[in-house]
Amino acid sequence: MFRYPALIDGEAGAYGVVFPDLDGVVAMGDTIDAALLNAEDALRDYARSCEELGEQLATPSPLESVEVPEGSTLTTVPLIRPGGKPVRINLFLEEGTLAFIDGEAKRRAMTRTAYIGWMANRMAQMGG
Structure with missing residues (x-):
């Protein structure tokens, strides 16, 4: 899994x-969270398009080598590729943890299952 350098700019609402590293791959959002979620989708779409066209996916640059224009913030966006067959599991979680998961899932308009899968992928990306 890769994490691509990304630059965020704008102001509240835009x-x-x-x-x-990827000319033409951009995303927008009303909030920083929304823009980053949209950036993950744009990155995934770009990777899928490269695969369909038989093109090589660009290797992410080290963060240290990225020039950050004034007014921009440097971050990374993970390339999370969905795939594989869903498998049913049972989990036992502390009530507070489950409440957090349900709140975050609702905030992101995801199901609990989708959020847990997404978060597991994010932690894997970060090496957590």
Whole structure:
């Protein structure tokens, strides 16, 4: 899994994300969270398009080498590729943890299952 450098700029109500390594791959959002979620989708769509066209996916640059324009913030966006067959599991979680999961899932308009899968992928991306 890769994490691509991304630059966020804008102001409340209109944020943009660009990928210095990937010309033309951009995302927008009303909030920084929304812009970053949209950036994950844009990155995944770009990777899928590269695969369909038989093109090589660009290797992410080290963060240290990315030039950050004034007014922009440097972050990374994970390339999370869905795939594989869903498998049913049973989990036992502390009530507070489950409440957090349900709140975050609702905030992101996801099901509990989708959120747990998404979060597990994010933690794997971060090496957590």
